[in-house]
Amino acid sequence: MRTTRLRRIGVNAAGVLVFLAAVFPVFWMVTTAFKPNTEIFSTTPQPFPSNPTLEHFDFVINGGIAEQSFWVYFRNSLLLALATVVVSSLLALLAATAVARFRFRFRTTFLIMLLVVQMVPCEALVIPLFLDLKQLDLLDTYAGLTLVYIGFAVPFAIWMLRGFVAAVPKELEEAAAIDGAGPFRTFFTVLLPLVAPGLVATSIFSFITAWNEFIFAFTFLNDQEKATLPMMMQFFFGRSGNAWGPIMAASTLLTIPVIVFFLAVQRKMVSGLTAGAVKG
Incomplete structure (x- = not known):
């Protein structure tokens, strides 16, 4: 019984690790999209933006440096x-x-x-x-x-x-x-x-x-x-x-x-x- 429970805990823990490994790049992509340039290029990584901004989305949607x-x-x-x-x-x-x-x-x-x-x-x-x-x-x-x-x-x-x-x-x-x-x-x-x-x-x-x-x-x-x-x-x-x-x-x-x-x-x-x- 104890062995079965430990095995179940191990499988669940492995599943959580796989989920986090798969989701983390998406999480970092979305949060970085809302960060100002000062936070993006900061030497101290910040998981969440301290001063969220939409300037990057505005730059992309309104043309930016793209030709169309x-x-x-x-x-x-x-x-x-x-x-x-x-x-x-x-x-x-x-x-x-x-x-x-x-x-x-x-x-x-x-x-x-x-x-x-x-x-x-x-x-x-x-x-x-x-x-x-x-x-x-x-x-x-x-x-x-x-x-x-x-x-x-x-x-x-x-x-x-x-x-x-x-x-x-x-x-x-x-x-x-x-x-x-x-x-x-x-x-x-x-x-x-x-x-x-x-x-x-x-x-x-x-x-x-x-x-x-x-x-x-x-x-x-x-x-x-x-x-x-x-x-x-x-x-x-x-x-x-x-x-x-x-x-x-x-x-x-x-x-x-x-x-x-x-x-x-x-x-x-x-x-x-x-x-x-x-x-x-």
């Missing part, structure tokens, strides 16, 4: 992220349904190739993708960048959704077919609500992938009017020094839409589970 307004970069990132979420979720759901429900030739090979694609470092694909987009005349376009984001989001989404689709009993679909529901109606009224949790998880991953991505956007986009929020942050880094206040303020603003998106789709996930419940 903050809201232009925000709009560009939001359009790319939403387009990636919608298209990748749809493609992944259809592909996961096919892989989980049907048996076809090279099915296992297809799944293995999805894993292989995820193993390749993104940096190794910058030059090949650049040449491909140049040949297709898609450089410096949202369409080309969105295709790249979708290509990286879909393999992971298929693997995740495949487990959710396979967990749905086939008897539910057969019962719907007996009641006269066609394939499309069965898919949208039976299968889709039940795989909503997996769809939410993959949509969050797709959103974060497109929202935080910098290398491909910086390489493929030349027009500053099409630049994204991660590209905007490069203006706060210089040879003579870095503007840490604006960097932390921009990073905080960059994090807020991800949290809002998660909270929004989380409610959809709960409603999807309720809609897909089987009544006795």
Whole structure:
């Protein structure tokens, strides 16, 4: 009994340490965004700002040293992220349904190739993708960048959704077919609500992938009017020094839409589970 209690205390303590290690950088980022420069560059670290200020947020939102307004970069990132979420979720759901429900030739090979694609470092694909987009005349376009984001989001989404689709009993679909529901109606009224949790998880991953991505956007986009929020942050880094206040303020603003998106789709996930419940 005592050994079990000590083990439980040790596990809880380890969990708390992991939580603190994960949260501390975010905490320091947010608090630094509200600190004046004198406190940021002080030799004595201060966890909380003694004289909170919004000057860094004002500097970032009102343009600062960036070439465009903050809201232009925000709009560009939001359009790319939403387009990636919608298209990748749809493609992944259809592909996961096919892989989980049907048996076809090279099915296992297809799944293995999805894993292989995820193993390749993104940096190794910058030059090949650049040449491909140049040949297709898609450089410096949202369409080309969105295709790249979708290509990286879909393999992971298929693997995740495949487990959710396979967990749905086939008897539910057969019962719907007996009641006269066609394939499309069965898919949208039976299968889709039940795989909503997996769809939410993959949509969050797709959103974060497109929202935080910098290398491909910086390489493929030349027009500053099409630049994204991660590209905007490069203006706060210089040879003579870095503007840490604006960097932390921009990073905080960059994090807020991800949290809002998660909270929004989380409610959809709960409603999807309720809609897909089987009544006795």
